[in-house]
């Protein structure tokens with residue numbers, strides 16, 4: 001008898017079909033081994049080319065070839081998004097915006113340096129080092145002091161895991177996503193030790209900075225005073241896609257926590273980090289003693305003009321790590337290193353006259369008109385005098401021989417007078433009588449600045465409008481400084497109330513404004529007419545009136561008319577309103593320009609109403625603490641809580657009523 005299983009062929013078929021489907025299914029959803037290997041190779045290859053191009057300035061393939069590899073990698077990731085490597089080169093373009101930066105502790109304190117300003121002070125540093133080491137042998141490394149923002153990047157088993165700002169030295173902001181956009185920072189390090197923290201300076205090259213400021217000028221945005229401010233402002237952006245556009249650079253010069261590798265000297269640090277693919281200072285000099293350090297600084301001072309990054313001095317470091325350990329640190333800085341700051345270049349020239357400029361906050365700046373003089377390689381014929389208080393303090397007069405300085409800032413400044421060369425013909429500098437932009441005589445003086453307070457002044461309208469529309473005030477989405485500048489350029493708005501006269505038809509077709517965004521903007525503007533009164537009060541930008549005080553004013557007066565008619569005594573009776581604030585509010589509503597604006601807003605239907613008493617007090621007396629990442633920006637929740645009468649506190653304590661916790665809430669939770 002044959003023990004035959006009659007169902008055997010059927011069973012076989014079933015198993016076959018199952019496998020076929022499974023394979024078919026998995027072929028669609030999962031890449032094969034060869035695909036994965038190709039993908040890994042592409043990622044590594046692109047990484048190598050990035051280092052060759054951005055760090056070594058020695059490209060190894062053509063742009064065309066590079067683009068081809070990049071496109072192939074991107075296509076793979078689009079097909080298999082789950083397989084995207086955490087160190088994929090596509091991350092260089094940035095990730096979706098964060099709501100805030102997480103604070104993370106440094107595993108090893110991130111110290112700063114003491115500054116010195118003269119060779120004499122440097123001499124004292126050498127003596128201290130000698131004494132601290134009992135006169136033993138020591139050598140130094142001299143490096144450029146790069147004028148950027150200090151950061152730390154951590155690698156675990158060769159993969160970039162964390163990027164931090166210095167913060168207070170013990171904790172910094174988690175700026176990993178922003179750092180990933182910097183091409184000079186490898187995302188993976190081949191042959192790296194178990195843990196490797198590198199420290200260095202993020203900076204903007206002179207050309208990247210010039211381009212950024214030019215773009216901002218075209219968009220009607222505030223210019224950055226220097227490359228360092230621009231770098232700091234960029235690293236603070238929560239949207240790494242914006243950071244990617246600004247093309248930051250990075251140079252590394254130190255290590256933090258390291259496990260699995262020992263360094264004996266600074267030379268070794270620079271050589272190793274360079275071999276790992278990091279960008280280290282292209283110029284650095286070993287010095288056997290103090291004298292050689294001074295010589296090296298002299299060389300650096302000449303060379304630095306040709307560096308791509310801004311430098312403001314030299315950093316002198318004891319090279320040997322054993323000597324560093326012996327010297328240790330003070331509370332603030334290591335005893336084994338010091339920064340030597342170059343003196344800013346100065347020149348003397350005659351002050352021919354003074355003109356005035358009004359900024360976007362209404363502040364009027366006196367500008368020195370000078371006999372042209374050569375300074376830091378450029379011709380200077382104008383310089384800022386800062387403000388009238390400074391003119392008085394430095395006793396600067398027309399016709400004086402003044403000292404002009406350029407200290408990293410793009411705008412030179414008058415820093416003093418050469419009294420020995422003062423002529424008897426010099427004359428006092430008269431303060432401004434009229435706003436140089438709108439001609440208004442309505443100027444205030446606070447002891448330091450003269451300010452134009454005309455709400456319709458064209459120099460200020462951009463900023464005023466952006467403040468008015470800001471999320472914390474009238475909350476009009478899509479109406480930021482750039483779009484206000486655009487609408488002004490197109491002549492569609494001249495004064496604040498003009499935004500309520502805009503029509504969708506006028507907007508569509510403008511630069512970066514499709515039909516849909518035009519419609520959304522008009523809807524947003526229309527909706528803002530019914531915003532609560534405090535938002536309107538805050539949005540007007542009255543000096544000294546923040547959103548908290550605006551709420552109190554709404555509560556006390558209930559309408560804009562009543563607030564505008566309030567006497568000083570009535571104003572001062574409000575919590576937090578002192579003499580100064582009452583005066584500022586009173587003056588604002590007394591101005592004819594303000595009265596015109598309020599009448600226009602009313603006519604255009606901006607009805608801003610006071611909140612009812614109930615909704616104001618629903619959370620009365622309750623104290624909230626917020627932690628972690630929430631579904632909307634933290635400011636949104638803070639505002640909602642305050643609008644309902646609650647308070648928001650920064651730390652959990654006995655009085656805390658509620659903790660509003662989002663993802664990743666740490667200690668507070």
Ligand code: IVH
Nearest residue numbers: 111112113143144145146150253315334339
């Ligand atoms: S070493 C513990 N090297 O300048 C010492 N710092 O004014 C770590 N800086 O805090 C710093 N170039 O942010 C070092 N070649 C360089 C530097 C440098 C710029 C920055 C750094 C430091 C600050 C001191």
